[in-house]
Amino acid sequence: MFFTYLRRELRRRRKAALVVASGLALGIALVIVVDSVSAGMGKAQDKVLQSLYGLGTDMTVTKAASPTASASQRPRFQFDARDDGSDEEQSSDRVMVRGFQTLSTATVTRVGQQSGVADAVGGLSLQVVKVSGQFTRGRFQQDSSGGGPGTRGQQPGGEVQGGGAEFDVNNYAVYGTDVTEPALGPLTSSKITSGRTFRTSETDAKVAVADSAYAKEKSLKTGSTVTIKGVEFSVIGIATADSGDAAADLYIPLTQAQTLADAKDKVTTVYVKATDSQKIDSVKAAIQKNVSGTTVTTSADLADTVSGSLSTASSLAAGVGRWLSVVVLAAAFLVAGLLTSSAVSRRVREFGTLKALGWRSGRVTRQVVGEALANGLLGGALGIALGLAGAYAVTAVSPTLQAQLGGGTAGGGMSGPGGLGGPARQAAARTLDVTLTAPVSLTTVALAVGLAVAGGLVAGAFGGWRASRLRPADALRRVE
Structure with missing residues (x-):
């Protein structure tokens, strides 16, 4: 009814x-x-x-002090002005730790021992500045109106023309990754589109994975070689970032990166994965309490820097x-x-x-x-x-929306390719297009x-x- x-x-x-x-x-x-x-x-x-952190990363640990560059840390280049008549090209590389702030590798172990931490891995972010070019000798050009060889008491007139120096600056980012821990770090936010990634046995091998954008710019492919501070690395793979810019132009084993930067047993960032995503705040508090001199940044903290x-x-x-x-x-x-x-x-x-x-x-x-x-x-x-x-x-x-990443220090120098000081800050504030x-x-x-x-x-x-x-x-x- x-x-x-x-x-x-x-x-x-x-x-x-x-x-x-x-x-x-x-x-x-x-x-x-x-x-x-x-x-x-x-x-x-x-x-x-993810373009900053990498997949699977819940938080990063960096040194608490703000990055500052002292006069001794600034890049210096020295070239010889040869007087042998040759115009030989000269070049010089400077490999520097991005931000000039490092942590001991022992910090990675201490972080990994904290309650609620499933895994922790260190990485070293480097900036390479390569200056190359040549000096050209000037040529003395005699003034035709000046005195000739038959003129007594007069010096031949003229001037030096040409000559000088022309140098090119190549600035790119290199990231030292712990190849024994492939599941953490910024390389996980990229997909290998050519070749392969690192093997866990290549801890000290002279191999590199190149970002696809950098590889295209420098005409690199699998099997090519790149030279960093006089050391040749074989490109074993090309990686394409899932979104936005990649964390670095080149990825090399952590041990090799530490050697190039003269930073033995040093890292710039510790990437942390929590056992439970619901306990990230408590894990952050535990690390800050028990590992002094560090700054812990979670994805929620980093989200505050996204604008646009x-x-x-x-x-x-x-x-x-x-x-x-x-x-x-x-x-x-x-x-x-x-x-x-x-x-x-x-x-x-x-x-x-x-x-x-x-x-x-x-x-x-x-x-x-x-x-x-x-x-x-x-x-x-x-x-x-x-x-x-x-x-x-x-x-x-x-x-398509634009996301601008703020120029803070969160992430410990995880920003994409950039220079030192001002340029690095510009890289951290890069704009990404997101669908x-x-x-x-x-x-x-x-x-x-x-x-x-x-x-x-x-x-x-x-x-x-x-x-x-x-x-x-x-x-x-x-x-x-």
Whole structure:
């Protein structure tokens, strides 16, 4: 009886039911789109952070002191100006630790022993400045108007023309990776697209993996050789960053990097993986307490340095978008409730007759709530369809957002290729392009269903309260 009467009433008042369902559908669809876009923002930001951290890395540990370059640490180059008539090309390499701040490899062991740490591995970030060029001797050009060989007491006139020096500066980043721990570190955020990665046995081998962008610039391929400070390294693989810029132009074994930089048993960054992602904060606190002189940076800390259109859109989705969703939902619920209450007021005679026939107030209320709940479920179905369509449209368009990484010291010199001092800061503040998607999760769909039910109950509460107050005698005296 209940469902038969419910079906007939909804069919008879389908226009009113459609209006109520449409209002709820718009609110629910907006919630789905905002929630999906927010999830897409999170995934996009994760891609940006992975380009700095590397997959599987939960936090990094660096030296607490701010990077400062003393006069003795600044790059110095010395060339000979030969006077043998030759214009031989000269070059000189300087390999320096990026940021000039290092930790002992013993720190890696201490960090790995902390409670909640699953694995810890050290890395050494280097900056190589190569200056190459040549000196050219000038040529003395005699002035034709000056005195000739027959002129006594006069020096031949003329001037030196040409000559000078022309040098080129090649500045690139090298990262020393612990090849025995391939699952951690910045190289994990790149995919080997040619050749292979390091073998765990190549701890002291003269091999290198080149970033694809740098390899293209320098015409490198698998089997090519690169020279760093007079040491030749064989390129065994080409790596392409999953998103944004790579952490370095060249990756070499950690031992080789320490030798080139004269930094034996030193690292610039310790990459840490926690046993439980829910305990990252407690692991961070433990490391800061037990390993003095270090700074621990988590992905949440690093996320604060991300700016640009990605950050703006994320703030909009998380702040304005969600508040807008709440306001629209509240308005939709209120309108649905008012429309249901108004419909009850137009059915006074109907409900009065039902009460006169023996229907109790509770049964009338349940009937009104049932109709409102059906309207809510219909609105939920429409809202889910609209929300999925909106999320699909965002994913299909795939707008490109820009993420600018702030120039802080978080990450311990993990920024991409750059120079020293100012140039390194510019590298840390590089801009990455990230494609936005709007994935819809089952949780979001479940939330939409819950909102549909809630909307129906809110509307039913309005109408049911109004219907329960009707008395048969008063209702029968009223005429629609």
